[in-house]
Amino acid sequence: MTPDTVALPTPAVRPELSAAQDETPYQQYVYAYPHQKAYRLQEDGPLLTELWAKERLDALSLYVHIPFCEMRCGFCNLFTRTGAPEEVTGAFLSTLERQAVATREALDAAGRPVRFRLAAFGGGTPTYLTADELIRLCDVCEDVMGADLSAASWSVETSPATATADRIAVLADRGATRVSIGVQSFLEDEARAAVRPQKRSEVDSALERLKAARFPVLNIDLIYGIDGQTERTFRTSLDAALSWEPEEIYLYPLYVRPLTGLVGRHAVTPADWDDQRLRLYRYGRDHLLSAGYQQTSMRVFRRPGTAAVEDHDATGISEYNQQAGMVGLGVGARSFTTDLHYTTDYAVAVPEVRRIIDDYIATPTERFRRAQWAFAMNGDERRRMHVLQHLLEAGGLVPAVYERAFGTRFEDDFAGQLGVLLDRNWVRPDAAGTLALTPEGMARADAVGPMFFSSDVRARMAAYQDR
Template sequence: MSGSTPVRITPRPAADHPGPPEELATPYRQYVYAYPHQKSYRRLTSGPLLTELWAAERLDALSLYVHVPFCEMRCGFCNLFTRTGAPEEVTGRFLDTLERQARVTREALEAQGRQIRFTLAAFGGGTPTYLTATELTRLADICEDVMGADLKAVPWSVETSPATATDDRIAVLAERGATRVSIGVQTFLEEEARAAVRPQKRAEVDAALTRLKAAAFPILNIDLIYGIQGQTERSFRVSIDAALAREPEEIYLYPLYVRPLTGLEGRHAETGDGWDEQRLRLYRSGRDHLLAAGYEQTSMRVFRRRGTAAVDLADDAGISEYNQQAGMVGLGIGARSFTTDLHYTTDYAVAVPEVRRIIDDYIATPTDDFRRAQWAFRMDDGERRRMYLLQTLLESTGTSEAQYRRRFGAPPREHFPSQFAALRERDWIREHPSGTLRLTPEGMAWADAIGPLFFSARVNDAMAAYQDR
């Protein structure tokens, strides 16, 4: 797929019976955080107006997501849409464009004369705290004054890094009411950081965590990665214990993936079954250690400390790793918006030259162009079934068969017989007395392979046709 060649979307009904699932040969097929994957989106020749897309949607429980595509460095495993080392001239112009996009987006939301209300917000990236304190203040102003989100009244989260979690930036986040701050540490051991092509020092990590703890955000999350070359259960335990010493409300454990166009591509020696076994061994060890330390597991990656604000706030706000539903409004390059019938976004890439080109194109976009969806995926009933199933089944609460039936007219096992047969055969799923289908502990370990079993043929074909760039 070219970055500049438009193609028209011609949806066909998703097949709910694609035949037997693929052989589950590896537990690490891909990270499933939203369905369908962004590689399934295609550029529209003349996208629908946002006023039309949002005319029939609920507007009283919207979520706001802002994507900031900048980082101070690019880690060896990173395949996110981000640019490193952008000067203030670029970040300033990005915010100018983001404000223009926000204005026309709000106009579209309010075109029917209905009042809008945001109940959840997040700043992601990239690294949002790559922006200076002054720029972060302006970003919050855009969300509040232009988009109409009351950040002090809703749960909202932001991602940061050890190098950018400075006192002045943290002060802005605290003053504007951030409820959750997530810091990507990945490992507390410098030799493992070097193996992951992540130039960070332990002293810098410790100083950042000290500042974040002093700010007393309701939820502090620490990201860790397992599967780094040379990492052992003992060394992974060192990082987990260092994280536990900070008493964070959340800890995320991510498996290392090595993707095309990343710094580790072609350099990571661990491949095949040996690497799978290493990652599974590290995952199980880390999971068991966190459970013993008083954390509860809510998905393959997410562990929340029992009896803390993380559990109560996340439950009350409906926050989860797979938090995806109609009513998501995205701003910025790569941010996705979800309506009932269409998921849409901007152009997307990983390769450095393409990322820079797309950022330049975004900054130069005429305001009127933001009034239409640009890159999109058309949803239908089959795709909505798959999206709902993935965002419930991959969570520890599982899929309520009664709720699924009310939504879609039949039990999930009737729509996806071969997939559920494969899960039952491996003892990766159980039906609880409440009528809920839940993954077993081992099923949860294989969640990154279970998710893709439920992808439609249309999504798989689109992803296969996507050319990494």
């Protein structure tokens, strides 16, 4: 396919497509498709043995969700509980082990070799667990699930307060290849404005310990769009992060979602806030590019020569690494097969999160043998997932690969979306026909992604009651 064949005349555009031109560029972080708000409870869900019987099992991903944190940041809408006592975390790990036994039995029922190529501990904050609890969790992954953590690309998330020497020692000893620390801002007043009270000395001490452990990949998360944040203050955090020479830096736009601590506390108008976030994004992008980092997606910047350790974020997916073959353990963890995505119940509000964790701990082992909350993936939804998986990454979408995978042409299936993107100069074909986001398109990736949501997913998300 040539660029001339891609640049089709723009057809009549449906309202949900034209809205993308005018609404906020920060509509939704598309870390996975569809969002958990589209999942629904299965009263008598399919057996895991049936779901995994036809899947490829020799290149699986293992994701473990730890729904605990030492504090809840003002911007956080993740499934997590703060301040859980050891009797709760201990009971959680016992339940996770029961879930692992049922899951591994389902995989073994296929009668084929099982191998985990990728692994990730997310949450929440996995290092909220004590060092002994982390050892126990690793043992479940290795002894029950059969995942060789020392041989897998294995990512773990941490925080300044929980990146203690004993916990780091466990991760290093068991072979973690990537550790991601959520700093968000190196300035204490900005951290407080984001309802994330932390001391700079605590952040620096944690980074010293992580650097000393010599993990192959260290990632530092930063956030832009905090009240009062300017290019000057953002540069302070950028330069502080760069001084640690991390292999990766993630730049996240601040979102304020329902039921989070920042609701009603943001001082600027929506339009001014969008302008602030776009300015800071462009400043941060250019600053990291000038420092020699390469941009691989809207959020991800990587030092050249760094092995692309395929990692998972707090929700179970890398910046966009969604595929069939991910096995999730723990309340809130998602699993992906070709025909069905499934998980447990999901909430943000503190009482609901605690209820769901309690229900998870009380779940009979037999219940873990069936999918619970789920979303069925038909051909149309798989096409949309493929588009999001590739178009939102720097490598772009190859229409010929799409056609081989689905037997139809991308420019036919998504003519309306393509027309909008070309018209706005948010996407551009190269000489080989690969469609990649332009710099402006990349800046607006959180508006580009939702353009490819199906009407069914949109309706399900709209009907979901925030809890």
